[in-house]
């Protein structure tokens with residue numbers, strides 16, 4: 033049988049949303065590569081997704097519904113039919129609802145790596161109808177989202193391809209080499225054309241030749257460094273008062289706070305050189321166009337929202353907008369507007385809201401009502417959510433009925449009572465909205481679903497019908513959901529045409545033109561069109577700095593993304609061995625040598641991992657990569673076992689980088 037090349041697009045949690053060419057021989061994927069449908073893909077994709085067929089055909093792939101036959105968490109299951117699985121889930125959920133009320137059931141999901149049909153369609157209708165507890169999906173991007181919404185109304189950001197026009201690029205709390213790789217060629221081009229590049233991050237992810245300045249700030253102190261830049265600009269008289277007067281409000285709140293942080297004071301708090309803060313301030317102020325790439329690293333602590341707000345204020349106080357290659361980029365997820373009300377039936381759902389970062393505590397502590405039923409889908413909390421030991425203990429509860437819908441046997445799936453096999457993005461029809469590039473993608477399946485795997489919209493419709501509910505949401509098929517999604521989605525006020533999207537596989541914006549230029553063809557989407565430096569959702573003190581030192585543990589653990597995993601996806605094969613990265617000085621002080629097994633510990637737990645030494649990580653900070661699976665670790669615990677489940681005051685976000693630890697020879 034000849035090999036076919038079929039069009040697809042990557043739905044994984046990555047800003048780039050590459051278009052793909054997938055080679056298929058005899059209904060088997062033989063190669064996944066780049067296509068030129070999305071110009072940002074630029075003829076290459078990451079090695080992660082080029083190896084995605086290893087997940088599709090993994091020995092750990094879930095192919096049929098199963099029920100638990102062994103101890104909770106032992107991963108022992110036996111095959112059952114879809115009828116039995118659906119019947120059991122409905123029966124158990126009805127029993128729980130009758131005895132404890134609907135709120136005793138918790139749907140648990142996060143939308144990073146799925147597309148528009150996979151979340152908030154029939155699943156929402158199902159849990160609303162049940163009267164289940166609602167979930168605040170805040171494990172990532174909640175503080176950044178609040179800051180961007182309050183200050184700019186989530187205005188579309190500078191397109192990556194326009195970075196080539198910049199003369200100065202500031203990358204703050206982002207690692208494009210791991211999770212936004214298509215920005216990297218544009219950075220190189222800009223630099224070849226003379227642009228200066230500065231990076232603010234506790235760990236340097238570039239070579240020294242690739243950038244001009246690195247500020248290795250201590251995690252959680254970004255807010256004071258950003259305020260110190262503004263302080264310096266105030267002192268130099270470099271604030272753009274014309275721009276501030278015309279396009280912003282509440283700048284006094286910001287400037288008053290910035291006056292408290294001269295560079296010397298901020299340098300002491302952040303553990304960097306005051307001269308470097310001034311150098312950064314001057315690079316930014318004296319180059320035009322200048323662009324800011326703000327990432328998500330700076331939000332992952334209790335000062336997260338305040339830090340993002342102060343960093344997003346930087347281009348505004350200088351008026352660094354209006355030119356190609358100026359402005360800022362954060363998430364462009366709001367550019368294609370999706371009216372979620374159109375995705376499913378209008379079933380009211382006003383139950384209690386549970387922050388997903390508190391899963392362990394919610395499962396273990398007394399609640400009224402307690403959680404007795406858990407439905408986990410699009411998510412692997414054992415590997416990705418703070419307070420891992422509490423989550424594991426909670427999932428071990430014999431009185432907790434747990435359903436997991438998954439592609440492979442994850443660390444969370446092992447705790448299921450009923451396991452449902454889910455399709456991968458290569459086996460389904462979907463519509464994916466990019467959050468980096470300005471594109472909307474249509475996906476056809478490139479292969480038939482493996483085994484009896486099903487897409488989410490079908491699973492929850494099946495469950496709803498089995499409950500005996502007559503709502504249309506449970507009778508619509510995938511095609512009807514594609515219609516719902518396209519009817520509910522608008523790009524720059526234009527409706528999306530499903531037929532055209534199916535034919536062309538991609539829809540672009542017209543700003544006019546394919547790229548927005550902030551304050552030229554796009555302005556803040558706030559109610560009055562102005563940048564608001566003190567929006568209500570940032571609280572009374574939007575730039576307040578909280579000293580995060582605690583517990584007497586001297587080191588801060590960070591857990592950033594790597595080039596191996598997307599959150600925890602692909603952890604079944606692509607991250608076999610956990611490791612700890614530390615500065616040689618910190619290692620020497622603890623008699624730890626390269627390759628030695630370290631014990632990383634705090635009050636929450638301990639993790640054992642071999643040591644890697646790097647001068648690129650600042651002293652006082654150690655790193656264990658994000659998303660690794662339990663099997664990668666010597667004692668079955670990973671970075672999240674050391675992360676407290678505190679949440680940020682803005683957005684209720686996870687505080688991964690608030691973990692304070694000590695490291696010793698194991």
Ligand code: SF4
Nearest residue numbers: 042046049050078081
């Ligand atoms: S993960 Fe990112 S870089 Fe990799 S294929 Fe998907 S969109 Fe492209």
